[in-house]
Amino acid sequence: MFLQQLINGISVGGIYALIATGYALIYSLLGFSNWAHGEVAMFGAYIALTLVTRLSSPFLGALAFGILAAGVASVLNEKIAYKHIRDKGSPTMFLMIAAMGISTTYQNGAMVVFGPKFQMFPSMFDVTTIQLGSVSIGILDVISLITSAIALILLELLVNKSKVGLGIRTVASNSYTASLMGININRYFSLVFLIAGLLAGSAGVLLGLKYSVYPTMGNVGLKAFIASVLGGLGSVRGAIIGAIIIGVLETFVSGYLNSGLRDLFTFGLLILILLIKPSGLMGVDVEDKA
Amino acid sequence: MSGYWQEIFVLVGINFIVVLGVSILTGFTKLFSFGNAGFMSIGAYTSAILTTRFNVPFLLAVLAGAILAGLVGYGLGSLTLGLKGDYFLITTLGFGECVRVLFEYIQPVTGGAGGLSGITHYTDFTIVAISVVVAFIFAWTLIHSKYGRNLTAIREQEVAADAVGINTFKNKLLAFVVSAVYAGWAGGLYAHHLTYLEPKIFNLAKSAELTITTVIGGLGSLTGSFLGTCVVTLLPEVFRDLSTYRMLLYGIAVVVIITVKPSGLYGYKEFSITKIIRWFKNLSKRTSGTVEKGA
Amino acid sequence: MQINGLNKNFGGVKAIDSFNLQLEKGKIHGLIGPNGAGKTTIFNTITGIYKPDAGEIRFKGKDVTGLKPFQVAQLGVGRTFQNIRLFATLNVMENVLIASNLDITYNMLDSFLRLPKYKKEEKALREKAMELLKIVGLQDLVDAQANSLPYGHQRKLEIARAVALNPSLLLLDEPAAGMNKEESVELVEFIKEIKERFDLTVLMIEHHMDVVAGLCDHVTVLNFGKTIASGRLDEVKNNKMVVEAYLGEEK
Numbered sequence: 150m151f152l153q154q155l156i157n158g159i160s161v162g163g164i165y166a167l168i169a170t171g172y173a174l175i176y177s178l179l180g181f182s183n184w185a186h187g188e189v190a191m192f193g194a195y196i197a198l199t200l201v202t203r204l205s206s207p208f209l210g211a212l213a214f215g216i217l218a219a220g221v222a223s224v225l226n227e228k229i230a231y232k233h234i235r236d237k238g239s240p241t242m243f244l245m246i247a248a249m250g251i252s253t254t255y256q257n258g259a260m261v262v263f264g265p266k267f268q269m270f271p272s273m274f275d276v277t278t279i280q281l282g283s284v285s286i287g288i289l290d291v292i293s294l295i296t297s298a299i300a301l302i303l304l305e306l307l308v309n310k311s312k313v314g315l316g317i318r319t320v321a322s323n324s325y326t327a328s329l330m331g332i333n334i335n336r337y338f339s340l341v342f343l344i345a346g347l348l349a350g351s352a353g354v355l356l357g358l359k360y361s362v363y364p365t366m367g368n369v370g371l372k373a374f375i376a377s378v379l380g381g382l383g384s385v386r387g388a389i390i391g392a393i394i395i396g397v398l399e400t401f402v403s404g405y406l407n408s409g410l411r412d413l414f415t416f417g418l419l420i421l422i423l424l425i426k427p428s429g430l431m432g433v434d435v436e437d438k439a
Numbered sequence: 440m441s442g443y444w445q446e447i448f449v450l451v452g453i454n455f456i457v458v459l460g461v462s463i464l465t466g467f468t469k470l471f472s473f474g475n476a477g478f479m480s481i482g483a484y485t486s487a488i489l490t491t492r493f494n495v496p497f498l499l500a501v502l503a504g505a506i507l508a509g510l511v512g513y514g515l516g517s518l519t520l521g522l523k524g525d526y527f528l529i530t531t532l533g534f535g536e537c538v539r540v541l542f543e544y545i546q547p548v549t550g551g552a553g554g555l556s557g558i559t560h561y562t563d564f565t566i567v568a569i570s571v572v573v574a575f576i577f578a579w580t581l582i583h584s585k586y587g588r589n590l591t592a593i594r595e596q597e598v599a600a601d602a603v604g605i606n607t608f609k610n611k612l613l614a615f616v617v618s619a620v621y622a623g624w625a626g627g628l629y630a631h632h633l634t635y636l637e638p639k640i641f642n643l644a645k646s647a648e649l650t651i652t653t654v655i656g657g658l659g660s661l662t663g664s665f666l667g668t669c670v671v672t673l674l675p676e677v678f679r680d681l682s683t684y685r686m687l688l689y690g691i692a693v694v695v696i697i698t699v700k701p702s703g704l705y706g707y708k709e710f711s712i713t714k715i716i717r718w719f720k721n722l723s724k725r726t727s728g729t730v731e732k733g734a
Numbered sequence: 735m736q737i738n739g740l741n742k743n744f745g746g747v748k749a750i751d752s753f754n755l756q757l758e759k760g761k762i763h764g765l766i767g768p769n770g771a772g773k774t775t776i777f778n779t780i781t782g783i784y785k786p787d788a789g790e791i792r793f794k795g796k797d798v799t800g801l802k803p804f805q806v807a808q809l810g811v812g813r814t815f816q817n818i819r820l821f822a823t824l825n826v827m828e829n830v831l832i833a834s835n836l837d838i839t840y841n842m843l844d845s846f847l848r849l850p851k852y853k854k855e856e857k858a859l860r861e862k863a864m865e866l867l868k869i870v871g872l873q874d875l876v877d878a879q880a881n882s883l884p885y886g887h888q889r890k891l892e893i894a895r896a897v898a899l900n901p902s903l904l905l906l907d908e909p910a911a912g913m914n915k916e917e918s919v920e921l922v923e924f925i926k927e928i929k930e931r932f933d934l935t936v937l938m939i940e941h942h943m944d945v946v947a948g949l950c951d952h953v954t955v956l957n958f959g960k961t962i963a964s965g966r967l968d969e970v971k972n973n974k975m976v977v978e979a980y981l982g983e984e985k
Contacts, residue, residue: 182525233698241524242471243697246654249647250693257687368643371532378529412540416533420518423530427522577846584845584852585835592832595821602781602815603833603899604807707823 153284154404155397160290162396163297164359167352168373169380169388170304171223171345177321177383178341179235181244185226186349187370188255193219193350194357194366195263198270216350223346224339226251232335252367259364267361293355300351301389304344308385317341321383372399375419381432390430394418445564447676449632452567453625454652455668456574459661460621461649463578466658466706467587468614469594471524473646474515474531475622477538478508480641482623483630484542484549487558490631497561501627508623509616516615520608535646542638554637562632570628574621578661581617590614591659644686651689654696657706666704735780735903735935740789742772742779742959749775751959753789755937757903762929762936764950764967768979771956773939774816777905781813782806793903808836812901814892816908816939822881826872829880829891830863833898837862863898869931870894870924886917890924897932904929906938910945922948955979 168190175183197215200206206214230247278285308314320327320337328334349370356369373388376395380387395415402414422430457479464470482504489500519530543552550556581587589610592600600607630636648671656667671689675682696703740753750772757763765773778784780791782803791799798806807813821829837859844852867873870890875883880891889909896904909925910918922945929936940946946953947967955963955970957979963970970976 176525182528230694230698237701239697239701240469242465242469243701245471245524245528246650247694247697249650250654250690250697253644253647253651253686253690254694255690257684257690261683261687371536371643374529375533378526382525407544409540409544412536413544416537419533420530423522423526424518427526429526580846580848581842584842584856585838585840586842586845588828588832588835591824591828592821595824596819598783598803599815599819599821599895600832601783601803602807602813602819603895604804604836605832606802606804 150404153286154400156284156286156294157290158397158400159393160286160294160297160396161400162376162393163294163301164352164355165369165373165376165396166301166389166392167297167348167355168370169376169392170301170385171349172374172377173380173383173385173388174308174317174341174345176377177385178317178324178338179231179244180383181241181248182374182377182382183226183231183248183345184245184370184374185248185251185255186223186345187367187373188252189219189223189226189346189367190349190353190356190370191259191362191364191367192222192255192353193346194353194362195259197354198268198357198362199263201270202268212354215354216347219350219353220343220346223342223349227338227342232338252370256364256367263364265364267363269361270358289359293359296351296355300348304348304385307344313340372415375415379419379422379429381429384429384431387429387431447673448564449562449567451668451672452571453562453628453632454672455571455665456625456628457622457649458652458656458664458668459574459578460618460625461653462656462658462661462664463581463590463621464614464618465650465653466660466664467582467594468590468611470520470611470614471528471650472531472615472618473528473643473650474512474534475618475649476641476643476645477531477535478512478619478622479626479629479645480538480542480638481508481511482626483636483641484555484626485623486627487555487630487636488548490561491555491558497559497631498566501624501631504627505620505624508626509620512616512619513612516612516619520611520615532643532646535641535643539638539642549638550636552638554635556635558630558634558636560631560634562628567628570624574624575661578617578621582661586610586613594659648686648689651693654693655689655703657703658701659707660705660709662708662710663703663705670704735937736792737780738790738792740776740779740791741787742775742784743787748959750779750786753956753959753961755954757935757937758952759935760929760933761951762925762938762949764946764953765937765939765956766941766946766953767956767962770958771979772959773956774907775959776956777813777907777939780806780905781811807899807901810900810902811905812896812899812903813905814889814896814907814909816911818888818892820880820888820892820895823879825877825879826867826883826891827860827863827876829895830866830898831859833895834859834863834900836899866894866898869928885912889913889921893925893928897928897934902933902935904934904936906936906940908939908941910940910942913942915944918942918945919948921945925949 168186171186172182193215196218197211200211200214201208230251231244234243234247277288279288279291308317316332317337320332320334324334356366372395373392376391377388379394380391398414398418399411402411457475461475464472485507486500486504489495489503490497515534519527522530542549589605592605593607593610597607652667652671653664655670656665657663675685735757737753737755740750742750753776765776767773775784779786782801782805785800790797793809793811798809821832838855840852840855864873867876870893872887872891872894883891910921913921926949928934950967952965953967953970954961955976962975962979963973
């Protein structure tokens, strides 16, 4: 039972991590939490669902297209709103307010277009479970765990080992200096929104397959936001660790106590950690330069 | 005034009181919070439980709700206002959600997710009118005093505010507590207007709506907050067909305003009779000037 | 103001290394050195923005090390910033009023009911602010938005704001930055006048040597966080280490 809960928790945490890393990436470049990011996941899920149910597209192709659509949506959010606010030199709070507006727009847009009901993907995988000794895991959990793991490893390699990653890290450390060095920082901003969007889209599709698709499913972005804050804003590894902690915590609270209390524990843990370490688990304490 | 318009006035009035609090917090102090629906919920449930279960007089119950919201705001703010922007935001968001989950969980007291019904309809035109006047005058005098100047200084340039001796933490706490008290107060009035409460009325979307109203009206302006409240509350009443698209439109409006014209309808200035008179005087001077030139 | 053995590290780099300073009342003291020498870091440590890793800062006989920025300000240390930090969208008058808020003793009830105490104090405050603005020559611009002012006026307003705090010590971070020769000559006179008028002790960071020469009774030269020379400007000017530090800096 314990081991099974743990694996379920990590699997859920993996999905959170896909979104949380997007928060971390965007924060490291732009210094704000783009918490319309969960809505991007929702958007990807709806596109994939629509392709499968209405246009009876090939299943995997539809999923891939949904993920791609989420990536594009994420870049559009940046191009349409955030970029203009940055160009005007407005305070960071305006970016957060814009994110709130975008999130409201997506949620209510989905409500208008797709209706408030919960929709399911046609079941592609039988509800089979894999038996490992005394532990039985749903096949979807295994798939989602493997997918998240692959995506996160690819992300780690991209950020830390590739030339593009070096560029991203340069812009993140100081976008002004980077622009003086002749780096086209706006290209990197778009790129990071694209990567973040693709990751969020994957999360959206996985969540849709596992549970269902509905207009407010983007609220999972809040969990991911908490995970990224817990791990330390701007830290990709911190976000992954934070996401897994939250996934496991939630699964255990639901399993052993009461699923209604899940969020209470999550937020309790968050506030506790912030009080002990105000910049999260892996965040760096930067003193503002005056 | 007909019953319908009284009803509308009551709704606008209640919303205006909460929005005034958000306006002081977000528009004047540049603190972005998602906890205000939570404070509203505390005021609403406290007062409703006091009047229904303990026969406490209505006004006293509303006052108790507002004070409790303020105390919780003081406690929460003391813990979290030292945190930077995003970290602070997430704790207020967490607070709002926790209040909701908690009220759903303590069913014996609050009626849980099923709701709390049988609240007497005490909130009438008079009490809302008096509340709005008092809330507005307090907000206005606060903004137009050293307190308000300290808050705008924090909004404009926090490091410099510190450098001229402003205790930024204490002043942020002041703004946070005032916004909590306003939310609790409005919550109490709302409970005895609706006569029925559910924790999910005060969800995240409600907090977002409050900030949306403030932004549409215009940050840094109490006049703007009034306009914003009128627009957001009245539009769906006037155009019934729009109600499905209501939040979609507001979402789009906020994105457009904050990217294109961050001052909203009437931001960073206040309506003032003297200014209008001055404007007309200047106008007449200018016109008489041209007449003289012409002659 | 007295500073003993001040140290501040950023990620292993010594931004300030055993810095000592003794300010004499009523004098103007200069802090010079190439970019990145740690001058602004010293300001930020004095004013409480950074916590020092070691050392002691005493002001008016009191230990002020590690106090919060607003506490240091309340004790009477006013400052300006290298990259001007005005309350940008507020007007000139409001910028000065905010800095004089410490003069006010009325409470929230006085202001809510607009009691005589509120009216009296607000009136006195505005008069004081107006007087100050006259002294700095911004009296005709009271309603202008701070960020709409020309650069030189913004510098003056920032100094006026610092003075409105009633400080006894004024820290000026590159007041002549971005000014031409003519403007900096005017600035020298302006700072002298302000200093006399408000009985101030001044510590200033400056690159313009003519401004330093025109104002400073005493200078301290920093390089890589270390004090390399200290004394009258003509004494340190020919110091070998100072010349080396400035080589290639073209100042």
